[in-house]
Amino acid sequence: MNDSVLIAAISIIVAGLTITLGSIGPALGEAKAVTQALSSIAQQPDEANTITRTLFVGLAMIESTAIYCFVVTMILLFANPFWNYFIS
Amino acid sequence: MILSPDQIVYYQWKGVGELNATILFTWAVMAVLVIVSRYTVKRIAAEGPIPLWQNLLETIVGMISGQIQEVSRQEPFEYIPFIGTIFIFIFSSAIFSVIPGFLSPTASLSTTVALSICVFVAVPYFGIKRRGLKAYIKSYFQPTILMLPFNIIGELSRTMALAIRLYGNMMSGAVILAILLTLVPLFFPVVMQLLGLVTGVIQAYIYAILALVYISSASQAHQEKDAEKGEEKYE
Numbered sequence: 001m002n003d004s005v006l007i008a009a010i011s012i013i014v015a016g017l018t019i020t021l022g023s024i025g026p027a028l029g030e031a032k033a034v035t036q037a038l039s040s041i042a043q044q045p046d047e048a049n050t051i052t053r054t055l056f057v058g059l060a061m062i063e064s065t066a067i068y069c070f071v072v073t074m075i076l077l078f079a080n081p082f083w084n085y086f087i088s
Numbered sequence: 089m090i091l092s093p094d095q096i097v098y099y100q101w102k103g104v105g106e107l108n109a110t111i112l113f114t115w116a117v118m119a120v121l122v123i124v125s126r127y128t129v130k131r132i133a134a135e136g137p138i139p140l141w142q143n144l145l146e147t148i149v150g151m152i153s154g155q156i157q158e159v160s161r162q163e164p165f166e167y168i169p170f171i172g173t174i175f176i177f178i179f180s181s182a183i184f185s186v187i188p189g190f191l192s193p194t195a196s197l198s199t200t201v202a203l204s205i206c207v208f209v210a211v212p213y214f215g216i217k218r219r220g221l222k223a224y225i226k227s228y229f230q231p232t233i234l235m236l237p238f239n240i241i242g243e244l245s246r247t248m249a250l251a252i253r254l255y256g257n258m259m260s261g262a263v264i265l266a267i268l269l270t271l272v273p274l275f276f277p278v279v280m281q282l283l284g285l286v287t288g289v290i291q292a293y294i295y296a297i298l299a300l301v302y303i304s305s306a307s308q309a310h311q312e313k314d315a316e317k318g319e320e321k322y323e
Contacts, residue, residue: 060253064252
């Protein structure tokens with residue numbers, strides 16, 4: 001097994017791991033946030049506007065961790081700096 | 089695989105630069121916004137039946153100012169030009185992606201980084217304007233002087249997070265669409281495109297709200313007084 005195969009194999013495996021672990025965490029976090037928000041809206045329907053707005057902002061913040069993992073995965077798969085360095 | 093519209097080059101000037109899809113579509117969005125606004129402002133009517141476009145723009149501006157007032161608990165008029173421009177630009181570049189052939193300029197990292205640098209500069213601008221230079225710099229030494237490096241790192245990293253969040257969200261829509269087109273070319277990509285449209289609109293809102301939160305937290309000194317005032321207003 002030469003170096004280029006090693007780099008490719010490790011990149012692909014790590015890309016898969018990144019997106020797997022990186023989507024499990026935010027999924028759990030978002031589920032928790034949405035559960036809380038729904039029960040809050042059920043208790044206080046008058047405050048639904050504020051709760052929904054805060055929920056959306058919070059969800060986006062949580063989701064951004066998943067997005068970072070996605071960006072890293074895309075970089076590993078399609079714009080891998082080590083791969084480019086090795087080819088050149 | 090094309091990850092950003094930066095890679096699509098239409099025309100190249102030797103040694104000067106290039107015309108890529110990001111620049112082209114950014115200017116297209118800007119041109120549409122400017123032309124619509126100019127057209128409306130020229131026909132503005134203070135009384136009698138108001139024109140269609142004026143009604144639309146007044147609704148948009150009213151909505152934005154209401155949101156700014158609710159979130160920051162401050163007078164919205166200072167923030168509307170900056171926050172509103174950012175919101176309308178990101179919003180329309182997400183919405184225009186229903187036009188075939190249009191590539192959203194916010195799916196390119198260079199656009200989102202540029203927008204985030206604007207926010208990065210606007211935070212001290214509004215902070216110094218409201219509180220004065222001394223009070224603003226003092227806020228970096230809160231709660232103790234030991235926190236100075238962390239405050240600076242926080243300032244930089246949230247700017248980066250702002251850029252990458254928007255870029256990742258817009259880019260992921262395009263990438264998932266491209267992958268799905270090779271797997272299930274019929275019908276299903278349309279559903280994902282609809283989802284992408286929703287994500288784009290929400291992201292525009294989030295970006296504007298976060299920029300507003302960063303800016304208004306930099307001018308926090310007045311906040312407690314204003315918060316009381318705001319509380320009374322809502323009751």
